[in-house]
Amino acid sequence: MSKSLLGIAAVALCLTAAPVLAADKGGGMSDDEVEGLFASTCGFCHQDGGRVAGKGPQLMGTKRSDAFIVNRIKHGKEGYMPAFGQALTDREIKGIVHYIRHLKPD
Ligand code: HEC
Known part of the structure; x- marks a missing residue:
């Protein structure tokens, strides 16, 4: 009797815990979210979603390291690009x- 109750409690626990874990796993931003953010924040200078050069250089296919890109976004470049830190x-x-790493031609 108490054993089966325990079983039910365990199943209930799994059912409530599962969605929480799933949400946690996808903790990053969705592609749509990032695309919108890039378009509104960076798209003015990095055109076509960063695929082509505009006021700023093309970002698609960049050979820069993650550290370089993060640094440029945070600190910008005096006279060229604002800082977004x-x-x-x-x-x-x-x-x-x-997003930049996974850019593909349109
Ligand atoms: C006002 C225009 C402007 C905006 C807005 C802007 N950038 Fe830039 N960005 C530039 C310019 C100009 C350069 C080139 C600077 C240079 O000559 O080194 C640049 C360079 C970069 C570089 C380095 C490219 C390379 O290989 O040297 C990255 C990465 C970058 N921008 C990402 C972003 C991101 C991400 C955003 C949005 C958060 C953004 N930029 C917003 C103008 C802009």
Whole structure:
């Protein structure tokens, strides 16, 4: 009797815990989220989602390291690109680096 109750409790626990774990695993930003963020924050200069050069250089296919890209986003470049270290969270910057790495031609 108490054993089967324990079983029911265990199943209930699994059912409530599962969605929480699933949400945790996808903790990064969705592709759509990052694409929108890039378009509104960076797209003015890095055109066509960073695929072609505009006021800023093309980012698609960049040979720069993650550290370089993160640094450029956070600190910008005097006279060329504004710094986004205050405007964006680390999570958003990580998402953007991932986005740049996975850019494909339209
Ligand atoms: C006001 C225009 C402008 C905006 C907005 C802008 N950038 Fe830039 N960005 C530039 C320019 C210009 C350069 C080239 C600077 C140089 O000559 O080194 C650059 C360079 C870069 C580089 C380095 C490219 C390389 O290989 O040297 C990265 C990465 C980058 N931008 C990412 C971003 C991201 C991500 C955003 C949005 C969060 C953004 N930029 C917003 C103008 C801009």
